[in-house]
Amino acid sequence: MEVGEALQRVDDLLLSIADSSVPLLRETSQHILGAGGKRIRPRLLLLAYSAAGGTDFETAIPLAAAVEIIHTATLVHDDINDHGTLRRGRETVNSRWGGTFALLTGDYLFTRTYELMAPYSTELNRILARASTALVEGETMQIQAAREGTFDTATYFEIIARKTAALFVAAAELGATAADPPRFWVQALSQYAFNLGIAFQIIDDVLDLVADSAQLGKNTGMDIAQGRGIAVAIQRSRGDAAGVPAPAVEAENDISRQAIQQAILSGHTIEEAVAKGREKATEFATQAVGHLDTLPGSGAVDALRDLARQVVERDH
Numbered sequence: 001m002e003v004g005e006a007l008q009r010v011d012d013l014l015l016s017i018a019d020s021s022v023p024l025l026r027e028t029s030q031h032i033l034g035a036g037g038k039r040i041r042p043r044l045l046l047l048a049y050s051a052a053g054g055t056d057f058e059t060a061i062p063l064a065a066a067v068e069i070i071h072t073a074t075l076v077h078d079d080i081n082d083h084g085t086l087r088r089g090r091e092t093v094n095s096r097w098g099g100t101f102a103l104l105t106g107d108y109l110f111t112r113t114y115e116l117m118a119p120y121s122t123e124l125n126r127i128l129a130r131a132s133t134a135l136v137e138g139e140t141m142q143i144q145a146a147r148e149g150t151f152d153t154a155t156y157f158e159i160i161a162r163k164t165a166a167l168f169v170a171a172a173e174l175g176a177t178a179a180d181p182p183r184f185w186v187q188a189l190s191q192y193a194f195n196l197g198i199a200f201q202i203i204d205d206v207l208d209l210v211a212d213s214a215q216l217g218k219n220t221g222m223d224i225a226q227g228r229g230i231a232v233a234i235q236r237s238r239g240d241a242a243g244v245p246a247p248a249v250e251a252e253n254d255i256s257r258q259a260i261q262q263a264i265l266s267g268h269t270i271e272e273a274v275a276k277g278r279e280k281a282t283e284f285a286t287q288a289v290g291h292l293d294t295l296p297g298s299g300a301v302d303a304l305r306d307l308a309r310q311v312v313e314r315d316h
Contacts, residue, residue, distance in 0.1 A: 003046050003303070006057040006064070010042045013065045017112050028093050028105040032072055035088035040200070041067045041167060044307065045175035048189045050300035051292075054179030063174045066116040066128060071167060073109035074135055076102055081143065082222050089217035124174055131170035138163025146227040149236070156233035157198070164204075165197030188294035192304065195288035199281040200311045205230040206277040207316070209270055216316050231273035278312070285312045 001009075018029035042064035049060040078084070079092040080099050086092060094102035110132075117125050142159045145151040172193035176186040207216060208223045209231060223229025285308040295301050 001057045003043065003050065003057075003300070006046050006061055007039060007043060009057075009061050010039070010046075010064045010068065011036075013061060014068060017065065017069065017116065018109075020108065024097070024101065025105060025108050028097055028101060029109060031090065031096070032076060032087065032093055032105070033069075033109075035090045037068075037072070037088050039068060040307070040311075041071055041171045044168060044193060044196070044304075045171040047300045047304050047307065048172040048175035048193070049179050050175075051295055051298060051304060052176040052179035052181040052185050052189065054175070059178055060175055062116045063120070063124070063178060064171075066113045067167065067171045067174065069109050069113050069116070070128065070132055070135070073106045074139070074163075076106035076109065078139070080106075081139075082219070082226060084219045084222065086213055086217065086219050120178075124177060127170050127173045127177065131166045134162040134166035138166070142228055146232075149227065151228050151232050152237040153233045154237075156228075156230060160198060160201040161194075164201040165194050168193040168197030168200070185295055188291045192288045192291040192308075195284045195291070196308055196311060199284035199288065199308070202230060202277050202281040202284070203312060203314060206274050206281070207314075209274055211315065229273075230277045231269055234273050234276065235269050281312050285309070 014033045015030060018026060018033050020026040020029060045064040045067055046057065046060055049057070054060060075087060076093050079087055080094045080102050083094075084092050085095045092102070093105050097105075113128065117128060138159050138161070141155070142151075142163060145155045145159070169190050172189040173186060176189045205223055208220050208229060211220055213220050224231060288308050289305050292301050292304055
């Protein structure tokens with residue numbers, strides 16, 4: 001079985017997991033899971049499994065689905081916090097069904113991971129549990145820093161290490177550990193994934209500044225509207241608007257995004273954030289690829305190198 005076929009099996013498993021006996025939960029879960037997405041985390045897990053010597057993808061597919069379900073659950077909850085109306089090119093769960101049912105949908109998805117992870121070892125369960133904890137910690141830190149006006153660059157990197165990179169690390173460690181390779185191979189893939197996750201989130205924040213909603217399939221301008229993101233971090237770290245809390249504005253479309261940018265940040269800050277963001281993302285992606293030199297050459301390792309390039313060069 002190739003990685004592409006394994007990813008299709010992951011998608012099939014995701015939809016079957018979302019098949020709740022409660023019709024509303026089935027509808028909301030399949031709405032968000034059926035919208036697709038980049039599936040970068042399950043792809044990372046499957047490639048790490050193969051790069052570490054794994055050959056039986058049947059072992060890795062449920063792990064990849066568990067990681068994607070955790071990620072999707074956080075998106076549903078994030079959209080509640082951000083009042084998002086568009087996700088993966090579709091209306092958000094909270095926009096169509098309301099915040100209460102969106103909260104329950106996110107909770108439902110989180111709990112379905114128990115079923116997927118139950119057959120696996122304590123070690124693998126702990127890897128995913130640690131990442132899940134980090135995700136909640138990172139999101140909490142982000143909201144608090146935005147509200148208190150303390151969102152500087154140091155805080156920014158600590159937050160994205162938790163809310164994004166932690167699940168990338170879990171994906172790589174789950175896949176690699178399941179293949180039972182030498183421990184230093186797992187460590188190399190973990191370091192690769194951490195740097196890849198940081199690069200991914202930086203580019204995500206850059207695209208929030210320069211792309212439109214149709215291009216990304218989700219609301220843009222949310223970072224500045226909520227007093228967070230790389231542009232806000234750069235501005236506050238150099239002393240501009242230090243201590244100013246996030247404005248009570250919701251960026252629900254590109255017109256409001258432009259107005260918010262003009263009202264809160266100078267054009268210079270936006271341009272600076274985009275340039276610095278792309279530069280830093282490239283640095284982290286380069287560091288990620290460097291850790292792959294520890295592993296024996298293979299098609300999976302080559303694909304991981306290409307994945308780092310795709311993360312930096314993507315436009316959605």
